[in-house]
Amino acid sequence: MESSSHSLPPSCPLPVSSSPQQTSSSGCCFSHPLSPISFPPSPTSLSPATAESVHSSSPLSHYTASHFLEGQSIQCLSSENISDQDDLTCLSWLHQRGDLLPLQPLAKMTPLAQQESYAPIQPLPPASSKPPYSFSSLIFMAIEDSPNKRLPVKDIYEWIVNNFPYYKTATGGWRNSVRHNLSLSKSFRRIQRDKSQSVGKGSLWCVCPEYRSTLLEVLRKTHSYHSTNSNLINKPELLDGADYEVPAVCESMEISDALSHTLLLSASSPQILTSDNPTFAENPSCPLTPDHEELVTMESVDYQQEEVCEDMEKDPLSDSGYIELHYYQSNQYQYLVLPGDTELDLETVEILQLDAEAQEAAGSLLDLAGGGY
DNA sequence: GTCCCCCTAAACAGAA
DNA sequence: ATTCTGTTTAGGGGGA
Numbered sequence: 001m002e003s004s005s006h007s008l009p010p011s012c013p014l015p016v017s018s019s020p021q022q023t024s025s026s027g028c029c030f031s032h033p034l035s036p037i038s039f040p041p042s043p044t045s046l047s048p049a050t051a052e053s054v055h056s057s058s059p060l061s062h063y064t065a066s067h068f069l070e071g072q073s074i075q076c077l078s079s080e081n082i083s084d085q086d087d088l089t090c091l092s093w094l095h096q097r098g099d100l101l102p103l104q105p106l107a108k109m110t111p112l113a114q115q116e117s118y119a120p121i122q123p124l125p126p127a128s129s130k131p132p133y134s135f136s137s138l139i140f141m142a143i144e145d146s147p148n149k150r151l152p153v154k155d156i157y158e159w160i161v162n163n164f165p166y167y168k169t170a171t172g173g174w175r176n177s178v179r180h181n182l183s184l185s186k187s188f189r190r191i192q193r194d195k196s197q198s199v200g201k202g203s204l205w206c207v208c209p210e211y212r213s214t215l216l217e218v219l220r221k222t223h224s225y226h227s228t229n230s231n232l233i234n235k236p237e238l239l240d241g242a243d244y245e246v247p248a249v250c251e252s253m254e255i256s257d258a259l260s261h262t263l264l265l266s267a268s269s270p271q272i273l274t275s276d277n278p279t280f281a282e283n284p285s286c287p288l289t290p291d292h293e294e295l296v297t298m299e300s301v302d303y304q305q306e307e308v309c310e311d312m313e314k315d316p317l318s319d320s321g322y323i324e325l326h327y328y329q330s331n332q333y334q335y336l337v338l339p340g341d342t343e344l345d346l347e348t349v350e351i352l353q354l355d356a357e358a359q360e361a362a363g364s365l366l367d368l369a370g371g372g373y
Numbered sequence: 374g375t376c377c378c379c380c381t382a383a384a385c386a387g388a389a
Numbered sequence: 390a391t392t393c394t395g396t397t398t399a400g401g402g403g404g405a
Binding site: 375377379380381384385386388 | 391393394396397398399400401402403404405
Binding site for chain 1: 378379380381382383388389
């Protein structure tokens with residue numbers, strides 16, 4: 001697996017922190033409005049030397065919801081112009097995979113001014129309750145969460161089971177429903193595997209780009225609907241405390257999330273997907289770890305060589321208008337790796353810094369959570 | 374009541 | 390022969 005090293009670009013000498021709420025409102029979306037991601041601490045309080053030290057010496061740590069709540073910064077390792085983000089099509093929240101658990105209350109990115117009026121925390125349903133997502137949404141999430149945005153039906157089963165414990169014990173009929181959905185839905189397309197390299201039966205399935213936005217919107221609505229009654233992000237103790245049993249999936253997903261947390265941003269420049277970064281161009285989901293390549297354990301890419309039928313030669317996302325970014329977590333910081341070697345444009349830097357200042361002025365989400373009740 | 378979406382079940386054929 | 394995969398049909402529930 002090839003990987004590349006990144007250093008802080010000259011235009012981004014300081015760690016840049018982002019407040020998703022404000023960034024999305026100002027056109028620079030680092031997180032879906034439904035995402036709990038927040039980066040409370042001040043970015044400007046760190047010296048370049050400190051940032052560089054942390055950058056080069058801190059091992060990657062697990063990526064959890066509570067980590068976000070402990071306060072971290074984002075460092076821009078590379079950049080692209082990510083203006084004109086459309087939060088309706090931003091998939092970052094989707095990749096908060098722990099949030100995909102059935103009815104697990106994902107905090108909405110409520111404006112800070114409204115955070116004081118949160119409703120009381122609702123008791124969490126068992127993790128084994130049936131997910132509110134339709135099979136189409138489940139399949140969509142599974143495929144989107146795959147390295148190559150395409151999966152055999154067996155892996156779709158596996159993803160669903162791994163992420164939704166309900167299906168571990170559910171009767172086998174749901175698999176029939178999955179297959180039925182794949183066959184019937186226009187949203188999914190079948191791709192022939194490379195006969196010489198295929199292991200296992202069947203074809204690969206991908207999301208039709210033209211239906212992707214629809215699926216995303218359905219998923220977003222479902223997600224929003226089922227996360228309106230509670231607010232986990234403001235009660236991190238619920239994740240770690242005895243009152244709430246963290247579903248196994250959270251733990252199992254931590255490592256992969258830490259290593260390759262994908263953030264998809266809608267962009268006006270789809271060509272960003274074909275970055276001049278060779279690693280990124282080869283595999284848009286390939287984690288780029290500046291100093292911790294050894295920690296990156298990419299899932300085996302079994303489907304890279306499959307024959308792609310009809311017009312599926314290109315990446316299904318290639319014309320979808322998304323930029324794919326990656327997060328890396330150190331002990332104290334998060335690294336936001338953007339494709340390409342181009343420097344962060346001044347406008348984006350200013351937006352990020354303004355957001356960070358606003359965030360700092362308002363206090364961290366954790367502080368708000370502690371004092372907001 | 375109708376339409377649409379979704380879920381579930383079942384049957385069947387073909388491939389591995 | 391068995392299991393898995395993919396397709397198709399049918400019926401029912403629920404919401405708009």
